[in-house]
Amino acid sequence: MTTVSSTTSSSAATGSASSVSSATSAADQEDRFMKLLVAQMQNQDPLNPMDNSQMTSQIAQINTVGGIEKLNTTVTQLLSAFNNMQSQSALQLPGRDVLVEGSTLALQNGSAAGGVSLAADADTVKVDVLDPAGQVLRSISLGKSSAGVRSFTWDGKDSSGNAVADGNWQMRVTATANGKAVDATALTAAKVQSVTSKDGDTELDLGSLGSKAWSAIQSFL
Structure with a gap:
């Protein structure tokens, strides 16, 4: 009887998910658990058999551990496939214009493109083009806009309609909704x-803006 009690206690402790080494695979855990469970049932006290709820709980625990490992494997495979797809898509990007966070408007041949990222819907959105002294050179009203990213273009003219020199100009964006x-x-x-792509990470060379991660891209133009 003492042997039976010791075996039961050992089996319950071993079957617990908290005592299983993280380095052991779910298959090994399940195999070990089933052997111990069978031994426990064969050697249990006929006058005091294992409670059904206890056995069900132990089976549920080992199934949970196995399910988590399978889920982790699936997620890893999906992530690998996503990274491969992202790398293939990135190969089509050289020569494309993209929008990334920054306050510079690069005016070339009398035209410049930029964008605004809004955290929420806005009644009014305004872009101020600033001169070197920080004064407003031109204000561009984008009107009402939904949350998200939207692009705009500047014709390279100041508020008086005069063309300004090509080059890099600073901008400031503001937005309001119901006065806030x-x-x-x-x-x-x-x-x-x-x-470039290395170890699943895709980097984009944006010239004067330097190298940016794929995740830095807000939109394509």
Whole structure:
């Protein structure tokens, strides 16, 4: 009887998910658990058999551990497939214009593109183009906009309609909804020069803006 009690206690402790080494695979855990469970049932006291709820609980625990490992494997496979697809898509980007966070408007041949990222819907969205002294050179009203990213273009003219010189100009974006400020982030346009991929991470060479991660891209132009 003492042997039976010791075996039962050992089996219950071993069957517990908390005592299983994380280095052991779910298959090994399940095999070990089933052997111990069978031994426990064969050697249990006929006058005091194992409670059905206890056995069900132990089976549920080992199934949970096995399910988590299978889920982790599936997620890893999906992540690998996603990274491969992302890398293949990135190879098509050289020569494309994208929007990333930044407050520079690169005016070239009398035209510049930029963008605004809104945290919420806005009644009014305004872009101020600033001169070197920080004064407003031109205000561009984008009107009512939904939350998210939207692009705009600047014709390279000041508020008097005079063309300004090509080059990099600073901008400031503001947005409001019902008279209250809405979080607005300025986005600058850049051309993708090249793409590199290493260990699943995709990096984009944006010329003067340097190297940016794929996740930095807010939109494509």
